[in-house]
Amino acid sequence: MVSEPNSGGIVPAFTPPPLPSDDKRWKIVNGTMRKNGFARHALIETLHTVQSSFGFLDDDAIRFVARSLRVPLSQAYGVVTFYHYFSLKPPGKHTMTICTGTACYVKGADKLVAEAEKRLGVPQGQTTKDGNISLTTARCVGACGRAPVMINDGELAGLTTGELMLAQLERWAVE
């Protein structure tokens, strides 16, 4: 009779690492991994959950996800830096995203970016020193019919002009 491999046999049972802290958001992250059976292919899904919960991906988060999914750290870091959507830096209190897709470019998005950079004193992709406003650009958000488009804290605004954009930045600056 062939015996069943015992529990201490060829493949030891995998125990996921403990959560990095008692921050409740880690439970949400863990939930995504559990839903996918801690499979390696859940890496991007899990990173999405981390970013939507914490706003960005820091070293601790990447290490935790990599260990939980048994993915080499190099692969996890490689994935994080490959995709534009993932951010390694915490976002400011507010985020302005200016679309630089073709339709927005044709309608002068590059001038909007230059104006915003000048007003905030930081290049796109960065956050003002006081941590108040992050300025980012996006490669088309698919609202080309309303170009040029900006997204202010997740809310899309079409037919943007320099005045409208500066007014928005002003509102954030004084609040």
Added chain:
Amino acid sequence: MTTEELDQIAESVRAENAKYDHEINVCMGTGCLSQHSDLLKDALVKEVEAQGKNVFVRRTGCMGLCAAGPLVLVDPEETLYQHVNASNAEAVLANLGGEPVAALQCDLRDHFDQQVHVVLENSGHIDPEKIDDYIARDGYQALMTALTDMTPNGVIHQVTESGLRGRGGGGYPTGLKWGTVAKAAGDLKYVICNGDEGDPGAFMDRSVLESDPQRVIEGMAIAAYAVGASRGYVYVRAEYPLAVARLTAALRDARRRGLLGNNIGNTPFNFDIEIRLGAGAFVCGEETALLASIEGRRGTPKPRPPYPAVSGLWGKPTLINNVETFANIAPILRKGGRWFSAMGSERSKGTKVFALTGKITNTGLVEVPMGIKLREIIETIGGGVPDGHTFKAVQTGGPSGGCLPAEMLDIGVSYDALVKVGSIMGSGGMVVMDDTSCMVNVAKFFIEFCMTESCGKCIPCRAGTAQMHTLLTRICAGSGTMEDLDLLVDLCSTVKEASLCGLGQTAPNPVLSTLKYFRNEYIEHIVHKRCPAGVCNIEAPAEVLA
């Protein structure tokens, strides 16, 4: 779920709708929502109560004409209102049944009359989050017929006969692709919907997913039955939050109705779909890169063969089609492949959805029969270039496509005709440029895009696009030479021929097409140190200043 049950649902929806004297459809696609059409809908609902009218207010998907948003369609009169906001609710309600509100009326016959809606037949007419609305418009009839009355080969035969070609841009015959996956050996096969619409200036897939998500699910289920797949994925951009939300709701509803899951239609057919979010990488629209991304890796492409049809997701046979391709399947099965192939041109059948953007009056989505002249799309349907400017070029096919001048506007739109003149059909973006656009700067814009989006795996694309960008930057700054121009042309052919995947192979297209049709603008920058459109910042040479 059976055909009879579908009919019952459809009947009850129609009976419910018939109770009302009027239906007010409010566009709640991304474009109109950005102008607060949600508040407009709330105001209309309140006003219906206040005026005590027997009217149903419906949230719908995109009505197409983004330029005139927020849009409201009143049925059964088919009155279309434009630029409606919450303060107009009272007037819209008060005038129901009488003369329409003149100030709000949108009367663009030219825009709508030339269009033929197949993919967009439900957009703007149904609530995208109500599966029963879709069923009431013959939804899932095609899937039921396929499962109960057709063999998988029979389904593939209809799709082949329709002449449908891949709408993602490649134009590969859909029936042929399905046949290859069906023939591939293996118990486990996958169907993947490519919704990684990365082409800047294109939003057809976003709109279809936001306006009529069940249509895509039905198309995928039919495909799965035809090729023998049991699992499906929709790969959609994270930049499209509304599309993701509506698709998620649609999948849940389809499962509840027994249209996804096990034993669909009381047959042995099992199929379910999961969503995978993209993370902002243009290259993931390439199918092998997309597969890598679903597997949780960096989205770098692999050489083909083997094609995904034979060895795709996790090495299993995989069918990958674009959102719009799947959206065409249900009507093809309902009405027959011959009906579809009767539309369009010789080798490009059916209709195509285009996203009209840039310097054009009627920006938005249009669906037209293949073979229609570019001029008709731009001048008649699109309403031409606004603000007294003149047309300079239309850019089709996104960063892989080309810029076509006014002389080319009389070609009929088809896969082959566009390739012949140096552009491509692509997924359907059409960006119109007027005399305020500098074509050298446009070429630089696209090369910069391809440079930043290059995955870095192969050197021709990684280094070639960077060198091309340097040369174009120099020319735009007025410090380019004629030798630079020769080098640029040389690099174009290297990158085109030696790159691993479609991204690199097509990246030089915007440069080549602008060089072909707008060479004089390059010469102006290089020889006369001036930008004819006044876009590029060229410092005046010393002798002029003196």
